[in-house]
Amino acid sequence: MTVKRRPGRRPGSADTRGEILSAARKVFAEKGFDKATVRGIAREAQVDPALVHHYFDTKDRMFTEAMRLPVTPELVIPTLLDGPREELGRRLVTMILTVTAEAETREPMIALIRSAMTNEQAAQMFKEFVTRALLSRVAEELGVPHLRIEAAFAQMFGVLMARYVLRLEPMASADPEELIDLLAPTIQRYFVE
């Protein structure tokens, strides 16, 4: 089967999007999430910044796609806010376990975490993303102290490590519903107490 291209539409080369992501990875690695700019990434990719915006609405989304992080602020924040506050812990735990249940979305994230454990630059990127794009925003939206958000992050990070990297049993094979019942009250207490 051959793929026909529409002749009139060609924003840059055929793989402009891939080239922007590749430039983004390089700039994020060099500067970290916080200091990297759309303008700097456009310069690295030798395209107009408007074209970067055409493919990726925000710097977050570009980072997410460059790193293939399945847990993004665009997903987390509405999940947290959409529903009664007394079920916030359950919503967050359910969302994290659901998103990481698929190998396709989980594995690139595990790869980044592994890199962050052994490579200072990857650690810096992971840390800046987690802090500034995820935890700080959640803290701000919900008015929860940063230390409590980080305790919740630590709980879920540890669970993903135990379940998918160390594969501790019974954690690795546990039914998601059982895990949700066990973990939701912990997250709820950090966020709401």
Place this chain on the structure above:
Amino acid sequence: MTVKRRPGRRPGSADTRGEILSAARKVFAEKGFDKATVRGIAREAQVDPALVHHYFDTKDRMFTEAMRLPVTPELVIPTLLDGPREELGRRLVTMILTVTAEAETREPMIALIRSAMTNEQAAQMFKEFVTRALLSRVAEELGVPHLRIEAAFAQMFGVLMARYVLRLEPMASADPEELIDLLAPTIQRYFVE
């Protein structure tokens, strides 16, 4: 300054202890914690098993020293059992944060965890040790379901990663007392509820 050796006492070479540890690292790496035996380690070190017992009371202790893990069953289990059950969470969190506060005891453990993230053999060893020597025994002593012990492990593992590897702020600089107040109820709930 010269060191005099007592002439009559020479249990193997001058660094027999070091040679046993070196053999232990090799055997643990090959077989994992569970399948490695004192006898096999003695054979690898070309010494009598009795000599291994002379230096290291138990296989756990040998593993701990070979890996330099600061959190050992000999430390954890008495800490958990010694005191009222309603303060168990606080005792465990305090113990873990105290032991890991010293760079000298913390760093070799972090090194093993880093290895476990990227090396399948190190992961196997860390996992077997954590499961069989630590978590299973705590579960047995306290009659707590394994999944709950692993949830507690995941919380504290995540905290150590956030505080010492990712160095997330404010977690990295948080006062131990503040962390204990925040985390103790989580561990208490997993162990006692």
